[in-house]
Amino acid sequence: MQAEVPLLTFVIPCLNESRTLSSVIADCYEGGRACGCPFEVIVADNGSTDGSQEIAQSAGAHVVDVPIRGYGAALLAGIRAAKGTYILMGDADSTYEFAQAGQFLGKLQQGYDLVMGNRFKGRIAPGAMPLLHRHLGNPVLSALGRLFFGIKIGDFHCGLRGFNRDAILALNLHCSGMEFASEMVIKSSLMDLRTAEIPTNLWPNPPGRIPHLKTWRDGWRHLKFMLSFSPKFSFLPFTGLLLLMALALLFSFGLGLPPFSGPSTLVFAFSCLVACIGIVSDYLSTREMLYSEYPMRRSGISQRVDSLLGLNRGTDRIFKIAGISAFMSSAGFVALLVFWLQGSLSSRMSSLVTFVTCASLLLSISAYLTAAKISTYRNLHPKSSNANVIKAHVELDK
Template sequence: MTTAPELTILMPCLNEAETLGSCIQKAWRFVRRCGIPAEVVVADNGSTDGSQAIARECGATVVDVPVKGYGSALIAGIRAARGRYVIMGDSDDSYDFAELDPFVDKLREGRELVMGNRFRGGIKPGAMPPLHRYLGNPVLTTIGRIFFRSPCGDFHCGLRGFSRDSIMRLGLQSPGMEFASEMVVKATLNGLDICEVPTTLSPDGRSRPPHLRSWRDGWRHLRFLLLFSPCWLFLYPGLALAILGLIATGWILPAPRHIGDITLDIHTLLYAAMAIVVGAQAVIFWACANLHGMSEGILPNNPSLRALIDRLTIERGLVVGGGLIIVGLALAVLAVSTWSNVAFGLLEPTYTMRLAIPSAACIVLGFEIVFGAFVLNVLHIRRPRELGLQRGLP
């Protein structure tokens, strides 16, 4: 083929000799029926069962990918693809490559990512384990939709089409199964035009177990969703802890409180103070994670958020943190003075701890803010290649 094809049909492969030939033949049937200039690319991840030879015999281009992993194979295949559009799908014969018309139609309309939705198109008996169908996929998809406001109702469908140039700009890099989530999340965060089409999932044709490991790969997907959402990982839990801690501290600090037969006193006050400190630390982590993510291109740039974080200067951190440290030390002095009143003997803890706990919380929180301000400003430092080597920087 001397000219670039319009479509690349991409299949990741690792020992799929039983089903690979059938998938490629169905893909070519679709190509001939539609008359679309296309190529079939098999991204082989080190098969030892002759899958490469089968792919070549069926007219596919084989891309050898030495780095193990579902994501590694697809990233290499996307880079090697010559088509304007790419439709990727598993080579286990669970998807029908002869019926790709809805994907091509949507791509030609200008959609940049066309996701298959197995829950809308149908899941045949035995095609998906109950654990995945009723727990794994729905839960992870719901989390993804909430965290990122994604329109996708099936985050992990293996059959999807996309504009190659648009996806290449996302800088996808996950080597494992979480690649499926990375594509949807980054496409959503970067404002790509996304839609879904119903897709039927059939039982795969392999006699061996699938490569997917339910709990391991499920955790990797969840971990990825959390890492790409600093608000849900740090900010919202941190604010909730800090606010609840402040409310509880303000309520219990003056005197013990009674709820029925339950008395809330200095022990509850201690945990309330801890909630404030942990919550504040989580908010600082949120600011650091966002700044690092935007600086490294992991997260899309948010000018409003960056401007807010930029206001958290070292000087402001020193003023606020230093003020809290001074308040904490003043309370500590007051606590020591009450101790001196009894000749440094035994104290009544229900009174003195109402000074000691806020004192310790203020001091710890003050140092957290000061150190956090320094860390944020360290993250502001640009490397020479970002500032421009023409300025003569080393």
């Protein structure tokens, strides 16, 4: 390892890994030398009691003591302590090959922000991955990640990954447990960071080692994080389907087509409309919080949403939608009063007017609350430029 400022930092979270740590650090040195660039090795120790810290220091690694327990907490501390422009992280149990550092660094220098290893495209040695993880847990969670977030990654939870330090710090990652792995990938997708994959191998744990990963507990934590943090894709595509279904039911009721001529048709149509408006409102509020808080390269869909709703110029257009909808609902109530005076409140046309009136009132309230929440958030969290956010992170960590 050279004395100049490193280009690459190896970050290894560690908790009682005395049997394998020295060989893992040696593997990092092999990978670093092969890259032909200045590098450093950081071991983020999470409270080891088996001499792992001393082993790491004697092997030439810089040890960062992390008092907060957890995989994510250890990695965050190691990333913040790193001096390299690029980071390659991996476990301390000798299951990954840090000698692949050159492949990861090459992709990062091409402009990718996050480079994931893919164990399914490489080799998974016999006994290296439990069958439950290999055929159920990892494939299902990876598929949900691709569905919810549009992430084109085949191995969502590979522990060997390289990334641009400043880009990842700017995501403001905070999960302290195993779900940190999901948080990094998900936020990278939401912020439109460039990602790539590299085939990597996975080797078995050394005999007698008890894995830190708890299948059901950590699997649930990953799933819960995905379900609660998916404003970009999860339910949004269904809004179009819900809206079409509501309009089709309303049209069928208006024509008196059986079996859609009864009041239950309007109830179901209105339920679809409520769900549609609720999902869009939640999407806009969550998206505003995400895209105002973290720097990103704006994607086409984000720009189109801003342009359509006028969010790039404030929230006036959404407030106007609320006002127009409120006027329509008021006019609807007047029309219903006329139907009542004429004794035709039970007619089919009256039912349709009632539907439109209630839908307008719902849209008015929802649009107003959405615009109000976005305006309040913008006032409390003024947007910063990407450069200023990243600079603040770097200066803080120094």
